[in-house]
Amino acid sequence: MKHTKVIEVLQSDKLLQPVLVKGWVRSFRNDRFIAVNDGSTINNIQCVLEDNTIDAAIQSRINVGAAVAIEGTLIESQGKGQRVEIQVSNVEIEGDADPEELKLTILSPKRHTLEKLREQAHLRVRTNTFGAIMRVRSKLSFAIHEYFQKNDFYYVHTPVITKSDAEGAGEAFKVTNLDLNNIPKNENGEVDYKEDFFGGETNLTVSGQLEAETYAMGLGQVYTFGPTFRAENSNTSRHLAEFWMVEPEVAFCDLDGNMDLAEDFIKYVIQFVLDNCQDDLEFLENRLVQEDKQKPQAERAEMLLRDKLKFILENNFKRVSYTEAIDILKNSKPNKKKKFKFPIDGWGADLQSEHERFLVEKHFKCPVILFDYPADIKSFYMRLNEDGKTVRAMDILFPGIGEIVGGSQREERLDVLKEKMAALNIPEEELWWYLDTRRFGTCTHSGFGLGFERLVLFVTGMGNIRDVIPYPRTPLNAEF
Numbered sequence: 001m002k003h004t005k006v007i008e009v010l011q012s013d014k015l016l017q018p019v020l021v022k023g024w025v026r027s028f029r030n031d032r033f034i035a036v037n038d039g040s041t042i043n044n045i046q047c048v049l050e051d052n053t054i055d056a057a058i059q060s061r062i063n064v065g066a067a068v069a070i071e072g073t074l075i076e077s078q079g080k081g082q083r084v085e086i087q088v089s090n091v092e093i094e095g096d097a098d099p100e101e102l103k104l105t106i107l108s109p110k111r112h113t114l115e116k117l118r119e120q121a122h123l124r125v126r127t128n129t130f131g132a133i134m135r136v137r138s139k140l141s142f143a144i145h146e147y148f149q150k151n152d153f154y155y156v157h158t159p160v161i162t163k164s165d166a167e168g169a170g171e172a173f174k175v176t177n178l179d180l181n182n183i184p185k186n187e188n189g190e191v192d193y194k195e196d197f198f199g200g201e202t203n204l205t206v207s208g209q210l211e212a213e214t215y216a217m218g219l220g221q222v223y224t225f226g227p228t229f230r231a232e233n234s235n236t237s238r239h240l241a242e243f244w245m246v247e248p249e250v251a252f253c254d255l256d257g258n259m260d261l262a263e264d265f266i267k268y269v270i271q272f273v274l275d276n277c278q279d280d281l282e283f284l285e286n287r288l289v290q291e292d293k294q295k296p297q298a299e300r301a302e303m304l305l306r307d308k309l310k311f312i313l314e315n316n317f318k319r320v321s322y323t324e325a326i327d328i329l330k331n332s333k334p335n336k337k338k339k340f341k342f343p344i345d346g347w348g349a350d351l352q353s354e355h356e357r358f359l360v361e362k363h364f365k366c367p368v369i370l371f372d373y374p375a376d377i378k379s380f381y382m383r384l385n386e387d388g389k390t391v392r393a394m395d396i397l398f399p400g401i402g403e404i405v406g407g408s409q410r411e412e413r414l415d416v417l418k419e420k421m422a423a424l425n426i427p428e429e430e431l432w433w434y435l436d437t438r439r440f441g442t443c444t445h446s447g448f449g450l451g452f453e454r455l456v457l458f459v460t461g462m463g464n465i466r467d468v469i470p471y472p473r474t475p476l477n478a479e480f
């Protein structure tokens with residue numbers, strides 16, 4: 001007999017018929033009730049053992065964590081909490097789990113902190129919380145592809161290894177095959193990268209944007225969705241050294257069009273998980289309610305998780321220029337009472353996450369798109385405004401998250417772009433291919449990058465970015 005996924009069994013109306021399920025034991029109560037989970041849903045199937053149906057030797061091996069194959073008859077449940085259950089006729093143990101050894105792991109049936117779970121990231125997906133997060137994460141990535149494919153974007157696989165540092169922030173991880181114990185040097189005593197695998201200095205990509213731009217210049221509308229790497233030493237709950245980024249790029253599209261696209265896209269994927277991840281969202285929502293009970297009233301969430309997601313769908317993102325935002329911040333209570341760690345005293349400062357969160361959570365109380373930032377605090381490729389001091393940049397700020405999207409209208413004018421690069425000491429030789437797009441049929445174009453894990457954080461209501469990616473990479477941590 002072929003086994004049936006638990007999610008199907010739970011919805012099945014084939015009562016009194018034989019059924020086979022395979023999964024891992026979550027609990028075994030009163031020598032009678034085995035709860036089995038196979039990852040297809042947050043819910044377990046209850047399998048009920050009558051006395052003497054199976055061998056005592058097998059029964060003694062039905063331990064939490066064991067992999068089992070259970071055959072029986074699907075019946076209407078006698079108890080509360082489930083519609084159907086399996087009346088067991090046979091149990092096979094595929095993989096034992098020794099209870100004494102299991103006690104030392106996070107699979108032992110007691111509450112473990114999220115920090116503890118991170119130490120055993122290879123096992124945590126077998127907990128309810130991580131099962132739910134990873135199913136939502138998977139659905140979200142599908143929704144991203146679906147959105148762009150439905151809207152006639154082409155998926156472009158941009159390279160992971162590159163000679164360019166797209167953000168020009170110098171936060172790229174080096175890639176080398178040189179023998180580090182015997183580094184070849186040139187006559188100036190510098191490392192001779194000509195000897196290296198690619199014949200030049202290379203790094204892991206910080207963004208697929210520049211390559212995506214070149215493809216938008218032929219395919220019209222493209223997106224990349226892949227891993228990106230940043231060697232920034234920020235140990236925060238919002239930063240990873242390896243994270244996934246979604247980057248659409250659109251020819252003949254200005255900043256307003258870019259904002260419209262970003263807003264429409266985010267709403268689509270949130271609607272998708274609301275429609276397709278109901279059980280997992282309900283579980284995550286209840287988890288937050290329980291967590292909030294431990295907190296003082298003032299720190300508790302104002303909205304339930306799913307209400308927060310619906311709120312995003314039902315409200316327009318507030319579009320505010322950087323200059324307006326600075327005025328609001330300058331005159332805000334926390335600024336006047338010197339509550340900001342970085343006080344706002346004038347135009348030109350980069351916004352810190354405390355400022356972004358004030359704008360989103362306290363002032364506007366909805367997602368905010370900030371645009372027209374000072375040129376000096378943004379990347380070289382953003383289009384210079386007529387004022388000569390701001391660029392057509394936009395950041396989308398989300399409640400509880402801060403920046404979730406960064407994007408811009410690109411500088412399409414060759415002379416302006418070259419001036420900007422010169423001012424920032426970015427050698428033209430390094431980006432000759434990028435400059436070519438401005439030489440041959442340049443046009444207005446725009447794009448943005450959405451940090452995928454920040455989106456997953458928002459949708460699952462989790463508090464730390466390390467808990468929404470299977471194997472987080474952060475400073476001093478690349479285990480697994």
Ligand code: 4AD
Binds near residue numbers: 166447
């Ligand atoms: O704002 P960023 O640096 O923009 C770019 O990389 C552009 N090239 C994107 C584009 O226009 N195509 O990064 C984009 C987003 C941020 O808004 C944030 O959500 C996320 O990527 N991000 C990170 N997420 C996790 N860990 C990090 N270290 C991140 N750095 C950026």
Ligand code: MG
Binds near residue numbers: 395403405
């Ligand atoms: Mg940014």
